[in-house]
Amino acid sequence: MREKSERTGEVRCLACFERFRVPKGMEKMACPNCGGEWYISWSGPLAKIRKPVWESWERREALEMQQNNEP
Numbered sequence: 090m091r092e093k094s095e096r097t098g099e100v101r102c103l104a105c106f107e108r109f110r111v112p113k114g115m116e117k118m119a120c121p122n123c124g125g126e127w128y129i130s131w132s133g134p135l136a137k138i139r140k141p142v143w144e145s146w147e148r149r150e151a152l153e154m155q156q157n158n159e160p
């Protein structure tokens with residue numbers, strides 16, 4: 090039996106275009122595929138990506154740069 094709530098809270102990552110589910114009421118969620126973090130807005134049961142969590146992306150980029158700079 091399929092629950093009606095199964096597809097609610099599903100968003101598509103704007104970075105890697107993978108779909109993932111957001112637990113109801115969550116305002117921030119990291120994509121399980123690429124790890125990018127997003128602010129989530131809700132209209133009723135539907136979740137939508139609002140904008141990136143820049144601190145999180147900057148941290149990731151800084152990390153990647155550190156890794157690239159390894160001798």
Ligand SMILES: [Zn+2]
Nearest residue numbers: 102105120123
């Ligand atoms: Zn992603």
